[in-house]
Structures are given as C-alpha cells and as structure tokens.
Amino acid sequence: MTASSPIVLIGGSGLGPWAWERVTPILHDHGFHTMTPQLRTTGDDATPAAAVGLDDWVEDVHESLTDQADATLVAHSFAGYVAAAVLERRSHSIRRLILIDAALPQPGRSWFDVMGADVAAFMTSLANDGAIPWFSREQLDQLYPGNGIGDADFAWMQQHLTAQPIGTYMQPAINEPLSAAGVPVAYVRCLRTSPPAVEVSAEHLGWSYRTLDAGHWPMITRPAETARVIVELATS
Template sequence: MNPTSTIVLVGGSGLGPWAWQRVTPILNRHGFQTVTPQLRTTGEDRTPAKTVTLDDWVEDLSAAVSGLADAILVAHSFAGYVAAALLERQPRSIRKLIFLDAVLPQPGRSWFDVMGPDVAGFMTSLASDGATPWFTREQLDQMYPGHGIVDADFAWMKSHLTPQPIATYANVSITKPLETATANVAYVRCLRVAPPAADLTTHPGWEHRTLDAGHWPMITDPAETAQVIIELARS
C-alpha cells in the first residue's frame, strides 16, 4: 500500500457522506486517508433532483478522485453504476475498484432497461419532483428481511436520506463489458441479501469476499466492513 493511499467511499440510493461515519475512523486509524464525495442531491446538497442525471454523478465522482495519486474506490449498491461509468471513461483515475454489494451495469442498458418496464413504471409512479423516495420501514422489512437495521439506526438514516433522481435509473452507465476493465476490481457480497445484488459468475477474474451482513453493512457492521475494505485495499 502506498502511504498516501486514499479510500473514496460512495453509498447507494439515498445515501450521502454521512453513511460512512462509522467506517471512516477505522480506516483512518489504519493509515488510510478517506474521501466521501457528496454527489448532487445527496447529503447536504440541494440541487433539484429533477435536474440530475447519472452523468452528473459520474462528473461529481470524477472531481472527487481528481488529483489523488493512489485512489481506491468503494462503491455500494447503485453506486456501482456510477463507479463503473467512471472506470470506463477514466480508467487511470483509480488504482482499485471495490464493489460493495453493488448492482453491476450491463453495456448499453440502463437500470430501468435491466429491471424491465413493470419496475420502471412502478418506480416512475412513485417519483415526486423528479425523484423516488427511500423505503418505508415496512418496505425495508419486506424487501430486505436480513437488513439488520435497528429502530435507532433507521431513525438516524431517515433524518439524512435523500430521494434518488429518477433520471439516474434511466441513464446508461457503460458501453463495454466490465470484464474489459483495466483496473484491479474486487466484489464484496453481503450474505444476508437474497437474491444477491449481482451475478458474479461472469466475473471469475475478480477478487471475491463476503460479509455476514445485510445490504447496508456500513451502518450495521462497520468494523467488519472496514476490515474487508482494508484487506482488499492492501492486496
């Protein structure tokens, strides 16, 4: 590991820099610098969601890694689409990409394309002012029964969560298969998520790790999440 290695942490739908508060101190204690980019509409950013596209998020992430000599990018959940786009467009901008229970894009297809018209129609019907809200507690329990988020954590998250710009679901992320990526790529699967967030059988050359956690391990299992990131960052 380069002494100046920086770990760039990007959360999935609804999350912002705040989501990594339990992980970054651990990484810092192990000698890593950390960056938690605030993509447009996330965290404290007040850009209207109806104006934001996936390309905007890729641009924001590109700005965050610009000038970092030894960047290790961790992309959680939907941030897999953002990170994959950055890797295709600027392959030399990061040394390693770690997908953390991330959804993986398909060439020339948006998330809506992959999920199909019924899901796209349902998500669009939920949208207000160009964005879809995060889960209610009932939806979370139904869709992710092993999430591990206790009531206090859910209340904390709800005070920070932001809606997801609908255009990010409709935009294409990559034009070439991820297997052509020149960077060092790893995938961490959270075992309490069913079905898995991604099919890894088409990526046999990647490093694979697992976490005995739900889909938001930076919230529910920060020590274990930090440890697997450290292990992969040093490999």
C-alpha cells in the same frame, strides 16, 4: 498502495457521505486517507432531483479525483453504476474497484433497461418531483428482511436519507465491460441480502470475491467488518 492513496467511498441510493461515518474512523486508524464525494441531491446538497442524472453523479466523483492518483474506489449498491462509469472515463486514477453488494451495469444499458419495463413503470409511478423516496420502515423490512437495521439506526438514517433522482436510473453507465478498463475488481456480497443484490459468479470473472455476514447496508450495521474487508482488498 501508499498511505496517501485515497480510499473513495460512494454509497447507494438515498445515501450520502454521512453513511460512511462509522467506517472512515476505522480506516483512518489503519493509516488510510479517505474521501466521500458529495453527489448532487445527496446529504445536504440542495440540487433539485429533477435536474440530476447519472452523468451528473459521475462528474461529481470525477471532479473529486482531479488531483488524485492510485485511488481505491469503493461502491455500494446502485453506486456500482456510478463507479463503473468513473472507471471507464478515468481508469488512470483508479488502482482497484471494490463493489459492496453492488449493482453491476451492462454496456449500453441503463438500470431501467436491465430491470425491465415493468420495474421501470412501477418505480416511475413512485416518483415525486423527479425522485423516488427511500423506504418506509415497513417497506425496508419487507424487501430486505435481513437488513439488520435497528430502530435507532433507522431513526439516524432518516435524518439524512434523500430520494433517488429518477434520471440516474435512465442513463447507461458504461459502453464497454468492466474488464476493458484493465483495473482489478473485487466483489463483496452481503449474505443477508436475499435474494442476492446480483447473480454473479465473481470467481469466474477473475475478480476477488469476499462475503460479509450482513444485510445490504453493512457500513451502518457492520462497520468494523466492512472496514476490515476494505482494508484487506485495498492492500492485496
């Protein structure tokens, strides 16, 4: 990997480019060029959530890579679906995929398909104007008791968080297994996410595998450690 090869960072549900603000300066200090693609409805993008599906987010990342090659794609949480779809369509631009506590898509199945009808019905019931709101403080601590997000962190996040377009949960990400792209994959598990984001024995799949002593949002709660594992995997 050369200094001009980008590290492309994509955050999970509710997050935007802002979520990596604590990580990118560290990567820059190590001599890396970073990109944080703007996905529709995230950050300060005003696209109505009801008009956005997974394919739109894949297109947003795809367009950001138009003039890029040899990129390392880093995906957090639900962005595993986005990154997997980008990899399937544009593997020639990607040298490595790093998944941080990420959801793993199954060929031909949407996130709703994988999670099941009961979860899909519950999540749909929460939707407002085509999007599912992010967690309240109480919901966050109940669902992710080891999240590590302090009150100051949460207040900062609330200034930027956006609701998740429900359409992103309804479309399959890939048609073939991730291995079909022929690109090395690394999985980083956050140990304080309980239960784990996914049940996967990455070692058995031939992937690189690392852990972080962090909750589900390590780019916010453990930026130095997150940057360090990205650098290690990107240069391996």
